[in-house]
Amino acid sequence: MERLRLPAPTTRRLLIISALTGGVVIVGLVLLSASGTVEWTDAVQLALTTAGLAGLAVAVLLVRRADGKALRIDQRVKRNEAALAQLRDSVRALAVQLKETSAGQQAGVNTVVAALGEDRAELAGQTELLKRQAKALDAQRSTVDAGLAEVKRSIEGVDRAVRDQVVRALRARTEYNQVEAMIDLRAMLQPRAPMPRLRGWAASPDVIRLLVERIAADRPKLVIECGSGSSSIWLGYAIERFGGGRIVALEHEERFARASQDLVAAHGLDSIVEVRHAPLTDWQGQPWYDTTALDDLSDAGLVFVDGPPEQTGPQARYPAVPLLLPHCAPDAWIVLDDTVRADEQQIAERWLREYPELTATSYAAEKGAMLFRRSTS
Numbered sequence: 001m002e003r004l005r006l007p008a009p010t011t012r013r014l015l016i017i018s019a020l021t022g023g024v025v026i027v028g029l030v031l032l033s034a035s036g037t038v039e040w041t042d043a044v045q046l047a048l049t050t051a052g053l054a055g056l057a058v059a060v061l062l063v064r065r066a067d068g069k070a071l072r073i074d075q076r077v078k079r080n081e082a083a084l085a086q087l088r089d090s091v092r093a094l095a096v097q098l099k100e101t102s103a104g105q106q107a108g109v110n111t112v113v114a115a116l117g118e119d120r121a122e123l124a125g126q127t128e129l130l131k132r133q134a135k136a137l138d139a140q141r142s143t144v145d146a147g148l149a150e151v152k153r154s155i156e157g158v159d160r161a162v163r164d165q166v167v168r169a170l171r172a173r174t175e176y177n178q179v180e181a182m183i184d185l186r187a188m189l190q191p192r193a194p195m196p197r198l199r200g201w202a203a204s205p206d207v208i209r210l211l212v213e214r215i216a217a218d219r220p221k222l223v224i225e226c227g228s229g230s231s232s233i234w235l236g237y238a239i240e241r242f243g244g245g246r247i248v249a250l251e252h253e254e255r256f257a258r259a260s261q262d263l264v265a266a267h268g269l270d271s272i273v274e275v276r277h278a279p280l281t282d283w284q285g286q287p288w289y290d291t292t293a294l295d296d297l298s299d300a301g302l303v304f305v306d307g308p309p310e311q312t313g314p315q316a317r318y319p320a321v322p323l324l325l326p327h328c329a330p331d332a333w334i335v336l337d338d339t340v341r342a343d344e345q346q347i348a349e350r351w352l353r354e355y356p357e358l359t360a361t362s363y364a365a366e367k368g369a370m371l372f373r374r375s376t377s
């Protein structure tokens, strides 16, 4: 059987029990005195005694309770003191440790500072050395720069000299080519009167020889020339020498048309060369020879495009192919002069792009020339 366990009597419970006991005794005495069982004086005496005993018990309990409290406080104080002492010891140990660490660190710092001091001194020495070396290098660089400038000047001088020589050689070659072509032309065609000048405003001997070669090879029945002048005379002689064709030279300026006609007459070429005055008129927004001058022309085997002059407008010679091709033989040759100029190069590109029946060969003439061949088959 399980034993009944009463809770441990605390001071508070003992106080309550004492008060209740005292109260019960007093109530009992009052009842006993009221019933006459006990004399009221005895009852009062007993009640006072009981009250006194209860008061004493309460006092004892209060003292005990206060003692308990004091004991607990005392124990807590002691525990706190012990914890404090422990904390103080830890702080002391920490302080000692810190002191040792800082001493170690200080020693380290001292070593580093000392090492740095040595390094600084060494670095200062090296810096000084480097400065001296940089100064020496500067001096050397000035010498090298001066040398390089001298070499550059010499190279430029050599370059200039080589360029001059190349230009002179090319010029000499060009001059030679023109003289050679002129000798050829004179030997081949044997003019009957003084010939008008070539080069400058007129075509150069090399391109005239190219045209004469074509006449000699193909013997065209009709040659159309855009721009009259010296070339008209040389081509007239070529037609006379190699075949029975004729030349129609278009000329936009009346005075030059007359001058060319005079030349033709002076060389006795009137039956071969016809200079037609064809003033410039508008064709699709650009000036070109009046196309009524072309009406009776057909089957031209050779066209020499040497006009209108460039100052008459951009791509001044472009209309030659669109307007003359219908008057040309299916296998006609077209020679465009002055292709060293960008304008003429663009004209050549346009012709080739727009007229697939044409093929072209560049000719290394003094002013540049392009030889186009028409092939309709």
Ligand SMILES: C[S@@+](CC[C@H](N)C(=O)[O-])C[C@H]1O[C@@H](n2cnc3c(N)ncnc32)[C@H](O)[C@@H]1O
Residues within 6 Å of the ligand: 201, 202, 203, 204, 226, 227, 228, 229, 230, 231, 232, 251, 252, 253, 256, 259, 306, 307, 308, 309
């Ligand atoms: C590039 S030049 C060449 C003419 C021609 N194909 C020749 O080679 O002699 C073109 C223009 O020069 C002009 N010209 C013709 N005779 C000239 C002369 N004696 N002096 C200056 N210009 C002339 C004409 O207007 C001609 O159309």
